[in-house]
Amino acid sequence: MAGKSGRTLSITQESSWKKAVFSWEGILILLFIAVNILCICISPNYNLKNVLREMPKYLTEVFLLLPMAYLLLLGEIDISVGASVCLSATMACMACNAGLPFPLVLLVGLAVGTLCGAVNGFILTRFTELPPMIVTLGTQIVFRGIAEITLGSGGSISLTNTKQFHAMAGKIGPVPYMFFVVILAAAIYMVVLGKTTFGRRVYAIGSNSLASYYAGIHVQKIRFFVFTLAGFMAGVSAIFLTSVLYGANTTTGNGFEMDAIAMAVFGGISTAGGKGKLLGAIISAFTIICLRIGLGQINMNPQVILVILGALLVLAVLLPNLAKKARSMGIMAKAA
Amino acid sequence: MxxxxxxxxxxxxxxxxxxxxxxxxxxxxxxxxxxxxxxxxxxxxxxxxxxxxxxxxxxxxxxxxxxxxxxxxxxxxxxxxxxxxxxxxxxxxxxxxxxxxxxxxxxxxxxxxxxxxxxxxxxxxxxxxxxxxxxxxxxxxxxxxxxxxxxxxxxxxxxxxxxxxxxxxxxxxxxxxxxxxxxxxxxxxxxxxxxxxxxxxxxxxxxxxxxxxxxxxxxxxxxxxxxxxxxxxxxxxxGREIKDMFPKPEVKIGSEVLKVEGLSRMGYFKDVSFTVHQGEILGLTGLVGAGRTEVVESICGVTQPDSGRVFLEGRQVQVHHPADAMKEGLILLPEDRQKEGLILSWGLGRNVTLPVISKYAKNSFTDEKKEREVSKQLLEEVDTKAISVFDLASSLSGGNQQKVVVAKALAQEMKVVIMDEPTKGVDVGAKAEIYQIMGDLALKGYAIILISSEMPEILGMSDRIVVMCNGKVSGELKRGEATQEAILELAMEKSAPVQEGVANNV
Known part of the structure; x- marks a missing residue:
């Protein structure tokens, strides 16, 4: 019964370089360049070699950013991942000090993180009416509490044998192994999100979970999986963090979850779900890391750096709104 | 004054x-x-x-x-x-x-x-x-x-x-x-x-x-x-005479496709039984709140019934999730198309293929080109008024949004299509087009359940009408014997003043 009116639909999408440059990702790349120029100007020590040397401790947060972006796209949030990092790192250190073989030590770190994520996922998919913000606030306190109990009165643990973790922190030329792992993980996350049925379903659920459910998507299974994934990545982050710090203490991973959320939002991912690209989040992550390294090199007070980053974040979420307002005002002016 | x-x-x-x-x-x-x-x-x-x-x-x-x-x-x-x-x-x-x-x-x-x-x-x-x-x-x-x-x-x-x-x-x-x-x-x-x-x-x-x-x-x-x-x-x-608005085709009704037996859900409906056949349009009506939507939601796995059985082509089926229903060939086009039927911030094409992305994907990788072609064909089949498959669903009128929802159902091999208030908030012209599509589906051999509160729609399109009242099936009418008065009488709660006033109209 094809098209009674003979109407046909086009299936080609216009693309132009203007659109690419003026997309949020385009603006972020310009910002990334601008930040690097700024850092080179203010700090004589700001060069590729030094940046790569200082990068590892910041890179551990990017592992959390990747699943956090998935969660935000689903319209969810997980603020317990920082505490999961702490608990995973603590357990991995204990396993290492107990003399377990190194692969088993890594497995302990990953398993503890995954378990933390699975607990969040289980609670939130079992009781779907609970807000993820509050549930993960609760588990955050629980996870960190368990870590503190495990750490005991000293509040910290140091590796007695750093050999293998030290090997993990090795480099190829000037580039640390961790950098390659981060890039590989980011690439996988981007492809999965952009090119697979799973990624499409994540966007669908974040845009309209009810319609997705009616369309036959297993919404709760996907939610559970992504929360568990966030826990697993907290485990990954914990292992790499241990390879930098040779230990763990009660403040390990403190604020990591907020940094991850900030990087994602700065990268254009909406906390309301369904909107944004992982590419933007990754560019924004490296922009923020470069800015931190540059400002750190000129011995700027870390608290001042925080103020600058916070202000930038507010500005980033404000910008699209301001642009929209300006556009609608322009339309109104034209109409009048 | x-x-x-x-x-x-x-x-x-x-x-x-x-x-x-x-x-x-x-x-x-x-x-x-x-x-x-x-x-x-x-x-x-x-x-x-x-x-x-x-x-x-x-x-x-x-x-x-x-x-x-x-x-x-x-x-x-x-x-x-x-x-x-x-x-x-x-x-x-x-x-x-x-x-x-x-x-x-x-x-x-x-x-x-x-x-x-x-x-x-x-x-x-x-x-x-x-x-x-x-x-x-x-x-x-x-x-x-x-x-x-x-x-x-x-x-x-x-x-x-x-x-x-x-x-x-x-x-x-x-x-x-x-x-x-x-x-x-x-x-x-x-x-x-x-x-x-x-x-x-x-x-x-x-x-x-x-x-x-x-x-x-x-x-x-x-x-x-x-x-x-x-x-x-x-x-x-x-009362309104627009019979020609309903292009109900003469379809030879085939074998039984869906059979519902004693379906109950506490507080919503009780002991509901009916059947639908190939090529048949079954009207399901009653006042708002009579339990019509709740019944089909249970059939399609959106909610779980407490008791009762559902048969598809004679075989009992277990449906726990809308995905199960679709696998069996049952699809519900929900009443609230903006909240339940469509992702308004998405293009039309992606909306249409959402339930079937796996069908076209290779090793879990989506095939966007194939999807665009399929959605283009389906959207043209239901005559959607849009320029491209990338048009946002939110940009369409209610009637055209409903067509996109129908195209979504056509993307899969379905046996039973359940339409819940398909013309709600749709203007008269688009209504007639949706009835046309409904008739075409029946001709193709789909079994259709049409839920509607609009009398002319139910009377104009249904081969058979099941009336619900307070969560129960209060009666069933054939196309020939159904009148608005007869339906209203079944749909209203039985009470003395109603009885005495209604003309016997069968």
């Missing part, structure tokens, strides 16, 4: 794409109870919202005691002495009765709420209504009937001269309704004019002296209750 306490002339209200009211008029005498009747979607609620200042009419005039008024908001209407009580009380469940009554016009002295005074005043109002609860009781702890009483007290507390009751008896038991009648009559005796909206004829006969009928956003007429027969009133409410 005018004869009428409230008079509206030529009221037109337009929502994007829909004329919700078309030059309607209404006259309310002082101290009368005036019933306002009409089908779902006839425009009653919109009309009430115009009176109470919630909506602003595009055209028309409104007079209070002969004086022209122009409300800019609900506050103006309230100050003018108009109060409305809704079917589902819009209260604050955690606050006390007194706080609810005086919400927005508390007893205040120098910025402080005068609790003692407020509670005393509330107690006086409640006493007037013979209420059996205290003003300090928590609202949420009251029954629906009691909450309604609070709403009426709230109306009285603003010294309302005109009180509008929007389907107040819908959620009440027989005894509670009697209590409400008593209160309403008491109000009338004290000089308040009342507009009473209800689907229940019993309410109208018991209370009203005059009745005004709306149909399809238009004013049909005002009648004296004791002079109009029930049959004439029903005809006024539903």
């Amino acid at each position: 005018s004869e009428y306490v409230l008079e509206l002339q030529g009221i037109t209200k337009i929502f994007p794409g829909v004329k919700a009211l078309n030059k309607v008029r209404f006259q309310l005498r002082k101290g009368e109870i005036h019933a306002l009747m009409g089908e779902n979607g006839a425009g009653k609620s919109t009309f009430i919202k115009v009176i109470t200042g919630v909506h602003k009419a595009e055209e028309g005039e409104m007079f209070l005691d002969g004086q022209k008024v122009d409300f800019r908001g609900p506050r103006d209407a309230q100050n003018a002495g108009i109060a409305a009580v809704y079917q589902h009380p819009t209260s604050y469940p955690h606050l006390t009765v007194a706080e609810n009554i005086f919400m927005g016009h508390e007893e205040v002295k120098a910025g402080f709420i005068q609790w003692k005074q407020m509670n005393e005043k509330a107690a006086a109002l409640l006493k007037e209504l013979n209420a059996d609860f205290k003003p300090t009781a928590e609202m949420g702890a009251l029954s629906v009937a009691q909450q309604q009483m609070v709403e009426i007290a709230k109306a009285l507390s603003t010294n309302a001269k005109i009180v509008i009751l929007d389907e107040p008896t819908a959620a009440l038991t027989k005894n509670e309704s009697e209590e409400l009648y008593r209160i309403v009559e008491k109000l009338r005796d004290s000089g308040v004019s009342i507009i009473f909206i209800s689907h229940r004829f019993e309410d109208m006969y018991r209370l009203a002296t005059r009745v005004t009928v709306f149909r399809d956003s238009q004013y049909i007429g005002t009648y004296d209750v004791d002079k109009i027969t029930n049959a004439d009133l029903i005809k006024a409410m539903v």
Whole structure:
């Protein structure tokens, strides 16, 4: 019964370089360049070699950013991942000090993180009416509490044998192994999100979970999986963090979850779900890391750096709104 | 002084794409109870919202005691002495009765709420209504009937001269309704004019002296209750001759596809059984709240029934999730297409292929090119008015959005298509196109269940009609024997005044 009116639909999408440059990702790349120029100007020590040397401790947060972006796209949030990092790192250190073989030590770190994520996922998919913000606030306190109990009165643990973790922190030329792992993980996350049925379903659920459910998507299974994934990545982050710090203490991973959320939002991912690209989040992550390294090199007070980053974040979420307002005002002016 | 306490002339209200009211008029005498009747979607609620200042009419005039008024908001209407009580009380469940009554016009002295005074005043109002609860009781702890009483007290507390009751008896038991009648009559005796909206004829006969009928956003007429027969009133409410609007094809009805047996879900429906055949359109109707949507949601795995069995082509199926239903060849096109049917911020093409992305994907990688081609073909098949498959779903009119929802169903191999209110909020032209598509689907051998509150639609498209009332199947009618009167009789709760008035029409 094809098209009674003979109407046909086009299936080609216009693309132009203007659109690419003026997309949020385009603006972020310009910002990334601008930040690097700024850092080179203010700090004589700001060069590729030094940046790569200082990068590892910041890179551990990017592992959390990747699943956090998935969660935000689903319209969810997980603020317990920082505490999961702490608990995973603590357990991995204990396993290492107990003399377990190194692969088993890594497995302990990953398993503890995954378990933390699975607990969040289980609670939130079992009781779907609970807000993820509050549930993960609760588990955050629980996870960190368990870590503190495990750490005991000293509040910290140091590796007695750093050999293998030290090997993990090795480099190829000037580039640390961790950098390659981060890039590989980011690439996988981007492809999965952009090119697979799973990624499409994540966007669908974040845009309209009810319609997705009616369309036959297993919404709760996907939610559970992504929360568990966030826990697993907290485990990954914990292992790499241990390879930098040779230990763990009660403040390990403190604020990591907020940094991850900030990087994602700065990268254009909406906390309301369904909107944004992982590419933007990754560019924004490296922009923020470069800015931190540059400002750190000129011995700027870390608290001042925080103020600058916070202000930038507010500005980033404000910008699209301001642009929209300006556009609608322009339309109104034209109409009048 | 005018004869009428409230008079509206030529009221037109337009929502994007829909004329919700078309030059309607209404006259309310002082101290009368005036019933306002009409089908779902006839425009009653919109009309009430115009009176109470919630909506602003595009055209028309409104007079209070002969004086022209122009409300800019609900506050103006309230100050003018108009109060409305809704079917589902819009209260604050955690606050006390007194706080609810005086919400927005508390007893205040120098910025402080005068609790003692407020509670005393509330107690006086409640006493007037013979209420059996205290003003300090928590609202949420009251029954629906009691909450309604609070709403009426709230109306009285603003010294309302005109009180509008929007389907107040819908959620009440027989005894509670009697209590409400008593209160309403008491109000009338004290000089308040009342507009009473209800689907229940019993309410109208018991209370009203005059009745005004709306149909399809238009004013049909005002009648004296004791002079109009029930049959004439029903005809006024539903009667409309547009048979040719329904291009129902003659389809040879094939073998049984879907059989539902004794399906029950506590609090929603009980012991529902019916069958649908290949090429058949089964109309499922009843008043809003009769349990129609809840039944098909259970069939399609959106909710789980407590008991009962579902057979597909003779084989019992277990459906726990909409995905299971689709695997078996059952699809529900939900009633609220904006919330349940579509992702409005997505393009049309992606909406269409969402349920079937796995079908075209290779090793979990989506095949966007193939998807675009498939969605283009399906969207053209249902004749969607759009420019490209990338147009956002939110940019389409209601009728075209519905077509996209249908295209979504066509993307899969389905046996049974269940359409829940497919023409709700759709203008007449697009309606006819959707009926055309429905007919084409039947010709292709789909079994179709059409849920609708619109009588002409049900009568025009169905081969067979199952009527539900209060969660139960109250009757089944064949195409030949179905009339609007027969359906309404089955859909309405059985009660004495209805029985005596309805003409035997089978």
